[in-house]
Amino acid sequence: MQCIVCKMGNVQPQKATAVFEINETTIIFKNVPALVCENCGEKYFDEETSEKLIEKAHKIAQSDVELDIRDYNKTAA
Secondary structure: OEOOOOOOOEEEEEEEEEEEEEOOEEEEEEEEEEEEEOOOOOEEOOHHHHHHHHHHHHHHHOOOOOEEEEEHHHHOO
16 A cells, blocks of 8 residues: 555554643553554554544543553553
């Protein structure tokens, strides 16, 4: 698949980092399965992964922490 953003690179399966900022909370998920452009680095997460990330991020934001860093493989289950 060709990258939608740069239109020059192809995307390859890799692990990526997803960052969410919800109100005053920053949430970082590491090692998230994604397709990543080999040219510009744009990340594409599939629908199931995106839904899990959003759900987890909103739950974490409710805990009133300022910064939370998690490994996706340990959090997504």
